[in-house]
Amino acid sequence: MTIPTRQIRASFNNHTIRVYQAYNTAIADSALQNGTFVSPPFKMERMTWIKPSFLWMMYRSGWGEKDSGQNRILAIDITREGFEWALQNSLLSHQTDQYPTKEAWLEAKRTTPVRIQWDPERNLDLEPLPHRAIQIGLSNKAVMLYVNEWIQKITDVTESAHRFHQLVKAGEFEQAENLLPSEVKYPLSVSLKERLEM
Template structure:
């Protein structure tokens, strides 16, 4: 079965959808203790990127080994209502190319709290695939909503990442695949799909 080029795939149920982020020990421990991010150590004023794809998170963080700032992988179950609010209040990063007037683009960008990027999905070797994975960058009011309303549960999946990586390193691909979170296509309204360029 051919996977559409731009499609959201995720672990989700009727109420929540799972996204991933990688942080240092201080932020991860604080989030796990409090059930959401707390500032400090989390910085509310920075743009934060959430990713529904486990393997794209592994690529971005180097399986949690890239650097000390990304050595803990967190799975965050966020409300579907919040997730869809983010999509509907977003701007596609690549739309910048469509603007000849840079000032106009910066004004729209500043007024839009969510940025969407579609980057090549990855396989177990972290090789880029034809189809894309969504990255959602949230800033300003969206960060406040994410931290204070959307996040329902925080789980540390650093150990899972290490297990999968160790199986990949020993060429045990079927066992590694069996440990991966089961990410299914996430259905969107036509309006939302159009907004974010999904198929």
């Protein structure tokens, strides 16, 4: 079955959806201790990107082995209401036909707290696939809601990421595939699909 170019795939249940972030040890330990992100060391004023795709997070963080402040991988379960609020209050990170002029797009950008990027999904070798994975950038009000209301649980999955990498390096692709988190199509309303240009 061919996956559409733009489709949100995620691990979710009736109440929550799982997203991933990578941070340095100070931010990760603080978040795990407090059950959410606190400032300091987390910077509330910065845009923070959440990603439902496990393999895209592995690509971005180099399996949690990059020495770039992204050595700890966190799985964050947030409310589906919060996730869909973010989508409803989002803007694609580049100008589209929804905004006929650059000025109109820039005005929308100034007043919209969430950015959306569609980047190539990755396989176990972290090579790009034809379909896309969604990245959701939260700023301003969206960050405050994320930290104070949406987050339900934070899990450190760094060791799991390292184990996956070892299996991939050993050529044990079938075993690695079987251990991957189950990510399936996330149901969206017609209006959200239109906003995300799906």
